[in-house]
Amino acid sequence: MDAKTKKIAVASLSSVLLLAMVVAVAGDGGTTTDKGGHAICSSVDYKITCEKSLSDAKSSDPRELIKAAFNHAITDLQEAIKNSTLYKQAASDHRTKAALEVCEEVLDTSIDDLRRSFDRVGNLDITKLKQYIEDIKVWLSGAITYHETCLDAFQNTTGDTGEKMKNLLHSSGMLLSNGLAMVGDISSIFSSLSFGGFTSRRLLEEEGNGVDQVDGEDLNAAGPPPFVDDEARRIMTANVNTLKPNIVVAQDGSGQFKTINGAISSLPKKGDGPYVIHVKAGLYKENVFFPKKVKTWC
Known part of the structure; x- marks a missing residue:
């Protein structure tokens, strides 16, 4: 098989995988956002929150569903930052003010990690699936850690500001947890697919030289993350x-x-x-x- 034929085969197989992914998420013959949303929410801990977060999605494409969930988390975190600024202005306890400053900083960073995850999902490359999924998991885990850091900052404060922030961040915490589960679910869908002896990990062909790769590198080997x-x-x-x-x-x-x-x-x-x-x-x-x-x- 020459290089050109290989490239066509890889492209065609990638398309089949993407189609299979959409069908797996949408259900038996279903292509509506509602059906896709119910399916992709099946593996998360907070299902009602998950389904509500997908209400703005206009497609059953799992990438669009996950991006819609990320968007809701970003909106919730932005609202929390806005309120933390108001709380800081009203706070008389210097430790509470310091905790709110920590929250503003770490929640802003959490939003950055979510946006990077959003962009990576939108540009998902099936031939580099494991690398892409690992990147997203790292960023989402970072967003969750920053989320928890905000709440931890109120441990030695007085008043009810810490409790107010906990309530404000309740929804975004569930959305972040759901997002991590959704991304893991995409990985499971693809890893279970096999066509003619090829799996998604064997599809990468280094562009220009016709050399088949295994995601370009051994991503299971110990070492720094690929990004x-x-x-x-x-x-x-x-x-x-x-x-x-x-x-x-x-x-x-x-x-x-x-x-x-x-x-x-x-x-x-x-x-x-x-x-x-x-x-x-x-x-x-x-x-x-x-x-x-x-x-x-x-």
């Missing part, structure tokens, strides 16, 4: 003993800082290259928070 850039990959795969850290964190006082947050607070606002923080082994009882503009490779 990190070359500089991050170099640092993350280097021997820790060969890296020269800019800052050392150690509870025994052998470093510049005893807490991780203390080290983060010293990060330069402007820098030309990576800034390496070496955290020595120990039990650090703190909620670690990176400012939004800091790009982290952990």
Whole structure:
């Protein structure tokens, strides 16, 4: 089979897979958004919330359904940020104000992660399915972590502001959990499909040279996630003993800082290259928070 024929075969098989995905989600012969929504909500924990979040979707395409759910989560988080600003203006307790500032920062970052997930779902490439799904799961997990960080910030505050924020974030928390389940469901649908001995993991053909790949790389191998850039990959795969850290964190006082947050607070606002923080082994009882503009490779 020549390269041109291979490309046609790959393209045709990808189309069949996409069609199979839509049919699997929509149900027996159903193509309505309602039927698709009920099907894709079957694997989530919060089904009623899921179905409501899909009300704006105009297609039974699972990508559009998931994007609609992400949009609802973004809207809910934006509303929470708006209210946190109002609460901060009214708060008299400085710890409550500080907690609300944390919420504004981390919820904004959570929205960024959701938007990246939204874009990746919209551009879903079947031939790189596992890579795409892993990226989305990482970003959604980050959004959930930031969501929880906001609530944790109220642990030592007075008044009912923390409870108000908990109520505000209840819906978005369910939507984020549902989103993670939906994305996992897409992966299950494709991994169960097989056509003529080929599965979705064997469809990638490196464009231009006709070489068949397995998603371009072994994504099950240990290593950095596929979305990190070359500089991050170099640092993350280097021997820790060969890296020269800019800052050392150690509870025994052998470093510049005893807490991780203390080290983060010293990060330069402007820098030309990576800034390496070496955290020595120990039990650090703190909620670690990176400012939004800091790009982290952990």
